[in-house]
Each structure stands twice: as C-alpha cells, then as structure tokens.
Amino acid sequence: MIRPLHLLLLCEAFLLDMVMPEEVCPRPPEEDGAEVDGGQLFFERGTEISLSCIQGYTPTGGSRKIICKSTGEWTERTLKCSPKRCPVPSSPQNGKVHFNGITYKSNISYSCDEGYILHGVRSSWCLHTGQWSSPQPECKSVTCGLPVIPPYAKIVYDRQFMGDVVEFGMGGIYECRPPMILHGNRRVTCLADGTWLEPPECKLVKCPHPPAIENGFLSFAEAREYGYRERVRYGCIKPYILYGAMEIECTETGSWSPEPSCRKGSN
Numbered sequence: 001m002i003r004p005l006h007l008l009l010l011c012e013a014f015l016l017d018m019v020m021p022e023e024v025c026p027r028p029p030e031e032d033g034a035e036v037d038g039g040q041l042f043f044e045r046g047t048e049i050s051l052s053c054i055q056g057y058t059p060t061g062g063s064r065k066i067i068c069k070s071t072g073e074w075t076e077r078t079l080k081c082s083p084k085r086c087p088v089p090s091s092p093q094n095g096k097v098h099f100n101g102i103t104y105k106s107n108i109s110y111s112c113d114e115g116y117i118l119h120g121v122r123s124s125w126c127l128h129t130g131q132w133s134s135p136q137p138e139c140k141s142v143t144c145g146l147p148v149i150p151p152y153a154k155i156v157y158d159r160q161f162m163g164d165v166v167e168f169g170m171g172g173i174y175e176c177r178p179p180m181i182l183h184g185n186r187r188v189t190c191l192a193d194g195t196w197l198e199p200p201e202c203k204l205v206k207c208p209h210p211p212a213i214e215n216g217f218l219s220f221a222e223a224r225e226y227g228y229r230e231r232v233r234y235g236c237i238k239p240y241i242l243y244g245a246m247e248i249e250c251t252e253t254g255s256w257s258p259e260p261s262c263r264k265g266s267n
Helices: 006-021
Strands: 024-026 034-036 042-044 048-053 057-063 064-065 080-083 095-099 109-111 114-117 123-125 139-140 143-145 153-157 165-167 171-176 182-185 187-189 202-206 216-219 231-236 240-243 247-249 261-264
Touching: 109 114, 139 231, 171 182, 231 240
Parallel strands: none
Antiparallel strands: 024 042, 034 048, 048 064, 057 080, 095 109, 109 123, 114 139, 143 165, 153 171, 171 187, 182 202, 216 231, 231 247, 240 261
C-alpha cells in the first residue's frame, strides 16, 4: 500500500509535468527593485510582459518589456530601478545627526551636545515615499535649580535671569562679606547633569595686633584682633622718615601686609 505522503509527492510531480512544459517561462523573480505585476506563475513562449519598480524604487532607465523565449528563458532585463532618496538631514541646534545614506530604508540617528537633552525620536528611517519617518528632534538645555548660598556669602551671576532655574553653562562668582574669607570653589556653574559643585564656606579671618616698628607709631590702633581687609596707619617720630606703605592691611592669610620702616633722612 502506498503511503499518503508518497502519493502526495507523486501527484505534485505529475502536476508540475503538466504545467511546466519546455516552452513556458517561470515567473521572473524580483530583482534590483523590479518585479512583475499580478500573481501569474507561468507564461507561454512569445509572451511579452511589463516590469515595474517596487515600492520605494523609481525607474531610472531601460525598458520595462521582457519576452519569454522558446528556450523557456526571458530576454535580458534592462529596466533600472533606483531607491528613492530622502532629503539630506540637518543637525539639530546643539546636537548632531549621524547617517551613512539617505536612500530608501536608510537609518539616521541623533545625539545632543553635552549639557543638552534630546526631546523627540532618537532615530528615523527613509520611507518609500522619500520622506523621513519622524520629524527632527530638539536638543534642549539641561537646567539647574538655584545654587546654595552659604552664610555670609552672596553670588554675582554672569547675567540676569528670570525665575528659579538656570540653563546649563550659566554660573557666577561667590563673594564673602568682610571680614569673611572664601574657602572652596569661587566660581559656580550649572553642570551637564543638572547639579552644582559643592558651595564654598565663608570663614572668619583675623590678624593679630599689628606689629610695632622702630622709631615709629600706630595711629588710632586698638589693642585687639583685626578682621580681613581692616587697615592701620603708621607714622614716624621726628626726625625719622617713613619708608614703605603708610597703611598695612589684614590679608586673607591672617597676616598683615608688609609694614613700613622709619629711617633717618639724608642731610
């Protein structure tokens, strides 16, 4: 008894012998973006058919016609179908576009510069219509809330702004109110991750009682410690003359600027 599978194979072989005589041509395959319309599988010799470009391709030369020869082969195909081109993409402001081609099925991708965030699609592809699948995205600036201002300090911003957020790259300079001195980062900037550097500290700086100078005196100097940038003035006893700065200042290191000296004048 013949098994069902063997019987099916014998039937298929018989049918192929019936529909594929030597004088017919099989349906030409899709090739280089061109195909035959309709669903017919076999064509008699002498039959002339027309090729057309498939979706996403346009004709760029050659003949659409091919003919089934008596040998069961088709005449040479000359129709040229080229993939459609999409517009050359441009880079978004503060970003970049990356691509290797702009023809049908090509992909492009977008990225943003440091300090900017992509709003929209990250990639797009060229459709059969010759247009990109998605509009160009935007690169919007990272924002930071206002920075911390430590006690006894203020910040002088690079420019005026409204509201309680600033954009990436915006910054300013910390200043301490005398007699305080800044310890830490003097400049502050909104970083690419939306944060600020650690704020500085304003520390009290004091200088000891100013030193006495030989043959000289201090004008209105009190017996106390002095704060940063406070000044005292020196004078000389006659007939001595002051050499150097009349005033000295308490510096940020907690020491005084160089004091003058009193010397005898030349006769």
